[in-house]
Amino acid sequence: xxxxxxxxxxxxxxxxxxxxxxxxxxxxxxxxxxxxxxxxxxxxxxxxxxxxxxxxxxxxxxxxxxxxxxxxxxxxxxxxxxxxxxxxxxxxxxxxxxxxxxxxxxxxxxxxxxxxxxxxxxxxxxxxxxxxxxxxxxxxxxxxxxxxxxxxxxxxxxxxxxxxxxxxxxxxxxxxxxxxxxxxxxxx
Numbered sequence: 001x002x003x004x005x006x007x008x009x010x011x012x013x014x015x016x017x018x019x020x021x022x023x024x025x026x027x028x029x030x031x032x033x034x035x036x037x038x039x040x041x042x043x044x045x046x047x048x049x050x051x052x053x054x055x056x057x058x059x060x061x062x063x064x065x066x067x068x069x070x071x072x073x074x075x076x077x078x079x080x081x082x083x084x085x086x087x088x089x090x091x092x093x094x095x096x097x098x099x100x101x102x103x104x105x106x107x108x109x110x111x112x113x114x115x116x117x118x119x120x121x122x123x124x125x126x127x128x129x130x131x132x133x134x135x136x137x138x139x140x141x142x143x144x145x146x147x148x149x150x151x152x153x154x155x156x157x158x159x160x161x162x163x164x165x166x167x168x169x170x171x172x173x174x175x176x177x178x179x180x181x182x183x184x185x186x187x188x
Contacts, residue, residue: 012041021048067141067162070148073155075099087141087164089134100160104131115145119158123147128165139166 012022023042028035067084069077076099080092088104095103101112111129118125129143141162150156 009044012043020045065163067160067164069095069100069160071100071158071160073157075101078157084162087133087139087162088131103134106132119145119147120155129162131162139164141165 007025011019021044023044025040027038029038062082064083067087068081069084070079072078077095080095115125125145129141142165144161146159147155148157
């Protein structure tokens with residue numbers, strides 16, 4: 001038994017015998033012969049399937065090695081996955097609601113302004129960005145930023161997917177130095 005007006009989820013049974021999730025709300029109705037109950041029963045199969053898909057996607061986002069985070073239009077972090085925690089060192093609790101520019105970047109923000117302008121105009125941007133970790137270490141990431149829109153097609157946030165390429169860039173720099181030294185040796 002449930003209280004009147006309380007919402008509960010139960011399973012219904014179709015004519016063919018299959019069960020389906022329902023949402024039931026009971027409301028009292030005063031009638032001449034006393035109080036009766038009006039039951040509103042809704043099939044919530046699609047909602048349950050959508051919730052399941054969201055849970056699956058969230059689990060995938062948490063397992064990826066890439067740093068994935070979402071910023072609102074004021075540049076405040078609204079989502080921060082475990083990949084971001086591993087790369088940058090800050091937990092989601094430490095960064096949610098804070099502006100990424102206040103802790104991931106230092107110094108000249110002209111590149112950030114240019115990237116933001118491109119994202120707002122074209123809907124996406126991809127390139128290399130230098131960022132800071134919690135320990136102060138600088139990392140180089142291949143960043144993909146995508147403008148997200150709400151149900152009214154208005155810009156609402158930016159999805160950021162960053163891959164750490166710091167080691168790759170260091171190896172490339174060492175290779176270029178070795179090539180230059182070899183060239184100098186040949187000239188001598």
